[in-house]
Amino acid sequence: MTARPITLADVAREAGTSASTASRALSGRGYVAPHVKKRLLATADRLGYVPNLSARTLKQRTSRVVGVVVSDLGNQFYAALAAGIEQTLREANYQMLLLGDNSDVAQELSGVRMFLSMRAPGVIMTPASNTAADLLVARGLPVVEVDRRLATSSCDAVVIDNEQGGRAAVEHLIQLGHTRIALLMARTTWTTDAGRLQGYRAALTGAGMRVDRRLIVKFATHAADTVKRIELLLDEQQPTAIFAANNQLAEQAWHVLRRRKLSIPRDISLVAFDDVPWMGMVQPAITAVAQPTFEMGRRAALLLLRRLEDPTCGRTVEVLEPRLVTRGSTGGKR
Secondary structure, eight states, X not given: OOOOOOOHHHHHHHHXXXXXXXXXXXXXXXXXXXXXXXXXXXXXXXHTOOOOHHHHHHHHTSOSEEEEEXXXXXXXXXXXXXXXXXXXXXXXXXXXXXEEOTTOHHHHHHHHHHHHHTTOSOEEEOOSSSHHHHHHHHTTOOEEEESOOOOSSOXXXXXXXXXXXXXXXXXXXXXXXXXXXXXXXXXXXXXXXXHHHHHHHHHHHHTTOOOXXXXXXXXOTTOTTHHHHHHHHHHHHOOSEEEESSHHHHHHHHHHHHHTTOOTTTTOEEEEESXXXXXXXXXXXOEEEEOOHHHHHHHHHHHHHHHHHOTTSOOOEEEEOOEEEOOTTOOOOO
């Protein structure tokens, strides 16, 4: 015969308290004298009590599990972003359910529908399109967009000044004497990529240089021909410097340059957008535009918590500043 699950009443009876006191102590909501709370927590651990989250969700009509959707669980940028969100939510007695959508609109929609069914109190997302965020807002669920803004509905957001970061990267190369600067970027309609492209163009225009479209190469997400197209760029356009507008394209470019035995920065300079850990480990280390990624996640979680506390508060869009970290991968034109 299967053993009966330990209930909240069992814990209260064993600890010699009322069920309401046990509920406050174990949920973390409401005051309980410290010594009583300690006794209740110890009793719950000893008995093996596990709260019935499904029952609690039905009773309260919401859960304390916030939905989080990011574009790529294998990308270090999104890992740091999720870490900032998780820590902030945990400190507020919320939990996070993290999903990756692989930048696919259908997968993103599937994820947010699951969050609706589990009655999540809100969702934080790096949107792949405006569809999912607009659906959530229409259902009355608070949404915070992070890293990029795509929703047509009104929702809070935390983003980076991508134009400033892109401009700083390219201006650095121009100051080193480079005139043939290639741009590797994702082919999306996202505000991140649009801003970095705008910064690239602004830096060239500001220096009185012409924007050569042949030096701008756009790649589809997870494209199979990325390496081949980078090699063609090197052969046909012969850039003296490359600005990779995300960390994954920077990694692909770095591998191509190494395989060709090109010396960085003697033969060609390399700058990346997104300063992820590997960039400081290779030799020479990679010059990169650093984003306060963990802080972006933390700010996004704080905006959601504020919205849950006061649903009528005005919309907030926070724009954080990137910074250029200069390392050994950039040097004067040969």
